[in-house]
Amino acid sequence: MTTTTRFKGATGEWEVVIGLEVHAQISTNAKLFSGAATAFGAEPNTQVSLVDAAMPGMLPVPNRECIRQAVRTGMAIEAQINKYSRFDRKNYFYADLPQGYQISQLYHPIVGEGRLEISPDEKDPSDTKIIGIERIHVEQDAGKLMHDQHPTMSYVDLNRSGVALMEIVSKPDMSSPEEAGAYLRKLRSILRYVGSCDGNMEEGSMRADVNVSVRKPGEPLGTRTETKNVNSVRFVMVAITSEAFRQIELIESGGKVVQETRLFDPATNRTRTMRSKEDAHDYRYFPDPDLLPLELDDAFLAECRDSLPELPDAKRARYLAAGISAYNADVLTAEVESALWFDTLLETGAKPAAAANWVSSELFGALNRLGKSFEDCPVTPAQAGELLGLVADGTISGTIAKAVFEKMLESGDAAGVIVERDGLKQTSDTGAIEAEIAKILTANADKVEQYKGGKEALFGFFVGQTMKAMQGKANPQVVNELLKKALG
Amino acid sequence: MAIDQATVRKIASLARIAISDAEAAAMEGELNGILGWVEQLGEVDVTGVEPMTAVIPNQLRLRDDVIDADPLTGGNRRDDVLANAPAAMHGFFGVPKVIE
Structure with a gap:
C-alpha cells in the first residue's frame, strides 16, 4: 500500500484527497451523432454537419463504434456494463455549444463502477494501489474558441463539436500528485491498448478535470475545488500541489475553501478562479427526447469482450512468468506499440529474458538516437529474432552482436548476411x-x-x-x- | 409543487429569455397551472410498472462509423453551415469576444 504524501503547513501536516475526471476522445472516424469526420487539424468548420451545427430539425443517431469502444473500455477496467443507459441534455449557453445543450449521460451512464491498479513508485513496481472508478459516460465534445485572432471577436470552430468523449470519473482515492500521475499514465496505457482513445494529450484527445481537497489526517473530507481541462500528466501533478498548498494556506490563515471551478495556468504553475456567473451549475438536466434509451444485447457485449486484447497487467504478469525482470516488463508493457513489437519478437523463438534485455537497452537506445518509434522501427521483429538467434546459438558473441546491429541499421541487411560477409562468426578454435x-x-x-x-x-x-x-x-x-x- | 415569481425569473434567465414583471406574474400562474395539471399523474398507482419511453415498441437505431455516408448528416459543407452566421470570418463563426 502506497503511503499518503503529507503536505506541511504552518499548523502541522495535511492530507490531500484527489479525484480525476478524464475526458478521453473516442477514436472513431465519424462523430458521436453525425457522419462528419473527427480528424485533428482540419480547416475550420469543414468537419461540421448540420447535426453538429444544431440546425433545426436535425436528429442525432448514435455511432455504434462510440458505444462499442466505451463498453470495451469499461470491460478493460473490470467495470459493470449497464445494458440499459440513456442520454440526457445538459443545458447551458456558450459560443462553442450550438445546441444550447450537451448530450451526455447523467442518470444512467453506460459504464458503472470499475477499478484501476496503479504503481506510483516507478522504482518499485510491486508497490501497488487500487483506484476506484465511479463511472464512464459518453458525451459530446464542444467546439473550439479562439480569442487572439481579432480585437473584439472570438472565432468559433465547430470541427470538434459533437466528437465523442468518454468521461472517466475516478473515486477520490488518490492521495498524492504521484498517484494521480500514475493513474493518468495507467489509464492512458489501457485506453491505447484497447484502442478506444489515442491518449494524445497535446492534441487534446485526453484532458483531466482535477478535484482537490485537503484535511488534517483522520478528519472528514474538506471542501473540494475542480481545476478544469489540465492537459498533461505533469501539469496535473503541479496543479494538485499548487492547489493543495493554496487551500492549506487559506484555511490556516482563517479562510474557507469555496467549492468552485478553477483554471490552471502553466505559465505560473498556479490555479486561479474562473469568473463564472451564479447559477452556472444549474444545468437543468433532462432525458433527451430525441434519443431512445440505449439497450445493449448479450451478443454485442460478447463481441466487445472477445475483441479485447491482452491488457498491460496480464502482459506484464506473463513476461514476469517467462523470466523477464520486473523493470524490463514495465518498460516493455507501458506502451502498446513496444509490447506488440516484443510479442512478435518472442514468436520468432527468441529467449524472453535475453530478448527483453536487448530490446530495452539496444533497441530503445537506437530508437532514441534515431528519433524513431516502434511504429516506424527500422528493424522488424523477425530481423531482430535472427540476430538474437545468432547470439543464442553461439554463432556470434554479444559484443559482435552490437556491431552487427549497427550494420543492420545502416544497411538494412539481415544479421546472417552481415555475419557471413564480414566474417564475424565467433570461433571456439x-x-x-x-x-x-x-x-x-x-x-x-x-x-x-x-x-x-x-x-x-x-x-x-x-x-x-x-x-x-x-x-x-x-x-x-x-x-x-x-x-x-x-x-x- | 408551486413556483413563485423569483423561480420564474431564474428559469427565464437560465434560458436567456427576457421577461417583464407583468410577464413574470402572468407566467407564475400559467406555470403553476401546467404543473398542477401534470401532477395529477401522481395519483396513478404505478407500482410494478416499468417506465415506458415510447408508446410503440421501438429501439434506438445506431449508425455505422462511416464519414459522410449520408450528405445530409455529413461534413464538408462549410458554406452551408456558415450561411446564416451574422459574422463569418476566415471560415470561422465570429462572436463577440468571450473570454474567461
Missing part, C-alpha cells in the same frame, strides 16, 4: 586462440609476473587483449578457460 594467448603472454611478461604475484585483477586485461587479437570473434568462455590454463 582452441588452436588459434592458444596461439594468440601465447603471443600476448610473451609480450606482457611483466604483467604475467604481477598476476602470478597475486594481482588477479589483471586477468581482465589478458581477456581483453586476447579478444582484441581475435577481433572480438573468440568465444569468451573458451578464452577464459584457455587463459586460466596458460596462466596456471
Whole structure:
C-alpha cells in the first residue's frame, strides 16, 4: 500500500484527497451523432454537419463504434456494463455549444463502477494501489474558441463539436500528485491498448478535470475545488500541489475553501478562479427526447469482450512468468506499440529474458538516437529474432552482436548476411586462440609476473587483449578457460 | 409543487429569455397551472410498472462509423453551415469576444 504524501503547513501536516475526471476522445472516424469526420487539424468548420451545427430539425443517431469502444473500455477496467443507459441534455449557453445543450449521460451512464491498479513508485513496481472508478459516460465534445485572432471577436470552430468523449470519473482515492500521475499514465496505457482513445494529450484527445481537497489526517473530507481541462500528466501533478498548498494556506490563515471551478495556468504553475456567473451549475438536466434509451444485447457485449486484447497487467504478469525482470516488463508493457513489437519478437523463438534485455537497452537506445518509434522501427521483429538467434546459438558473441546491429541499421541487411560477409562468426578454435594467448603472454611478461604475484585483477586485461587479437570473434568462455590454463 | 415569481425569473434567465414583471406574474400562474395539471399523474398507482419511453415498441437505431455516408448528416459543407452566421470570418463563426 502506497503511503499518503503529507503536505506541511504552518499548523502541522495535511492530507490531500484527489479525484480525476478524464475526458478521453473516442477514436472513431465519424462523430458521436453525425457522419462528419473527427480528424485533428482540419480547416475550420469543414468537419461540421448540420447535426453538429444544431440546425433545426436535425436528429442525432448514435455511432455504434462510440458505444462499442466505451463498453470495451469499461470491460478493460473490470467495470459493470449497464445494458440499459440513456442520454440526457445538459443545458447551458456558450459560443462553442450550438445546441444550447450537451448530450451526455447523467442518470444512467453506460459504464458503472470499475477499478484501476496503479504503481506510483516507478522504482518499485510491486508497490501497488487500487483506484476506484465511479463511472464512464459518453458525451459530446464542444467546439473550439479562439480569442487572439481579432480585437473584439472570438472565432468559433465547430470541427470538434459533437466528437465523442468518454468521461472517466475516478473515486477520490488518490492521495498524492504521484498517484494521480500514475493513474493518468495507467489509464492512458489501457485506453491505447484497447484502442478506444489515442491518449494524445497535446492534441487534446485526453484532458483531466482535477478535484482537490485537503484535511488534517483522520478528519472528514474538506471542501473540494475542480481545476478544469489540465492537459498533461505533469501539469496535473503541479496543479494538485499548487492547489493543495493554496487551500492549506487559506484555511490556516482563517479562510474557507469555496467549492468552485478553477483554471490552471502553466505559465505560473498556479490555479486561479474562473469568473463564472451564479447559477452556472444549474444545468437543468433532462432525458433527451430525441434519443431512445440505449439497450445493449448479450451478443454485442460478447463481441466487445472477445475483441479485447491482452491488457498491460496480464502482459506484464506473463513476461514476469517467462523470466523477464520486473523493470524490463514495465518498460516493455507501458506502451502498446513496444509490447506488440516484443510479442512478435518472442514468436520468432527468441529467449524472453535475453530478448527483453536487448530490446530495452539496444533497441530503445537506437530508437532514441534515431528519433524513431516502434511504429516506424527500422528493424522488424523477425530481423531482430535472427540476430538474437545468432547470439543464442553461439554463432556470434554479444559484443559482435552490437556491431552487427549497427550494420543492420545502416544497411538494412539481415544479421546472417552481415555475419557471413564480414566474417564475424565467433570461433571456439582452441588452436588459434592458444596461439594468440601465447603471443600476448610473451609480450606482457611483466604483467604475467604481477598476476602470478597475486594481482588477479589483471586477468581482465589478458581477456581483453586476447579478444582484441581475435577481433572480438573468440568465444569468451573458451578464452577464459584457455587463459586460466596458460596462466596456471 | 408551486413556483413563485423569483423561480420564474431564474428559469427565464437560465434560458436567456427576457421577461417583464407583468410577464413574470402572468407566467407564475400559467406555470403553476401546467404543473398542477401534470401532477395529477401522481395519483396513478404505478407500482410494478416499468417506465415506458415510447408508446410503440421501438429501439434506438445506431449508425455505422462511416464519414459522410449520408450528405445530409455529413461534413464538408462549410458554406452551408456558415450561411446564416451574422459574422463569418476566415471560415470561422465570429462572436463577440468571450473570454474567461
